[in-house]
Amino acid sequence: MSLNGENHDPRAAVIGLGSMGFGMAQSMARSGLEVVGYDITENAVARFLAEGGRAAQNLTDAVEGADIVVSVVVNAQQTEAVLFGPDGIARAMKPGSVFISSATMDPAVARSLAQRLEALGLHYLDAPISGGAARAAKGELTIMASGSPQAFAAARPALDAMAAKVYELGDVSGIGAAFKMINQLLAGVHIAAACEAISFAAKQGLDLQKVYEVITASAGNSWMFENRVPHVLAGDYTPLSAIEIFVKDLGIVQDMARAERYPVPLVAAALQMYLAASGAGMGRDDDSSLARLYAQLSGTTLPSKS
Template identity: 90%
Template sequence: MSSHAESPERVTAAVIGLGSMGFGMAQSMKRAGIEVVGYDITSAAVERFAAEGGRSANTLRAAVANADIVVSVVVNAAQTEAVLFGADGISAAMKPGAVFVSSATMDPAIARCLSEQLEALGLHYLDAPISGGAARAAKGELTIMASGSPQAFAAARPALDAMAAKVYELGDAAGTGAAFKMINQLLAGVHIAAACEAITFAAKQGLDLDRVYEVITASAGNSWMFENRVPHVLAGDYTPLSAIEIFVKDLGIVQDMARAERYPVPLVAAALQMYLAASGAGMGRDDDSSLARLYAQLSGAKLPGQEPNKA
């Protein structure tokens, strides 16, 4: 795993996608002594990375030319496929024996397919969905749900150690990490919708919402998402930390997976319709707690800081 670049002792990594997550992950790797090259299709993101002392590249293939580890921090399966196999795709440019660490949330079947294609080319693939948000990405404290061959884990290890507080090693086949992530997204997406359905129903009844939050977070009705998202509703602040569109995407993946496996998901289906309605009503890029505003619009309930008919 030695680098052939200018510092022969150092591991070299490329980070593809310098958004809020990728930027922090690249910085965490730099702090850990990894030689990092960053790439993004948005030049502003590349410039921001360069301004903080990061090395950057102008093309995907240039970014990965010397990389022992390529960490892909793009949005979905389609972008991941484009990075690997599209125009300027890196699968033909990666060093033999290098590992592609794929962090996008996707259908496990696609993760398996991508892994097989890369292995046929003499490359490794680590299925490595992330959770934790931008703040933890910047601190190198993500949670990673990873699966892949022992060789893929070994090659990716320096990056995993630098980026994550916790790495779940979930098996030796790509797809298992993705499947665990989808189970988490199923629950997270349904719980946000339930939290918004409940807190706005409390508002509709004229209950003291701060008191509802106090009682529920100490009761059997609590969830991680209720505790985390309802404060956004109580503050009337829908600045996006995680957007409605994320769950349009992720619950859509769950629903597609479940349909393919002949598995019924009535709660996911109900929740997805609400995310779609919120997006259709103009809130797609707002915080996912905007579902509460949707319920308020649909019922005349009054939420803190909220104009009755604001979309």
């Protein structure tokens, strides 16, 4: 049943059909929701259409009649543009519908966007995501959400379709964003540590496959070591999560910490490595490319793609 009581499945619009948004749209469609997608990139739209999806020509058309709008754009600036830019959807959305914001952003910005949208009689769910493209396609994401009870109720059909775990973290937007930034702090530092370690192992002339086997069975293991080091071993830096993501996210963490007068020296060190990798031309490559940067700085040879 839709939000207005009519007997049909809710209609959802997905803004952003990249690796995450595409999978999220697929998961909602499988669950029975009517899904319309939109992306500024023609290739993304073409891929969505080839898989049987329905695509809109512009943002306004995408949200027409939608009960749920899921925004899967890159950052706060793009989210604000989607809502309140020249072609923004805020005044085109259906009264009482919900905007689910999945972008990683400063909690203060999430609170501001929520207040502006709620002033128009719409709901805003602060709902950053974790899990990667594979889990998005399976409907197995982790969603760290905060918002009003009404926002959660309106978003429930989409949340159930997209996620294996939905953490309801509070009734104020910004809490979900803050949780995501703690996750990104750890993820960014752990990737940097994993890349430093595997490159140092290469410098020692160790068998890197054996290093991976031993460390993943030992106390020094981390989820990021286990997940990212295989990219290094394969010499394959096809972007599953790009360097630039952590340039952005660790930058946000550092800005938040500075505002609170809170020291984050590990974040600062890791951020410098991501910045260096980006400056060396690896910004759009996989974030495991930090290992390549360490190798370049130390004259170390890493495996090459076969």
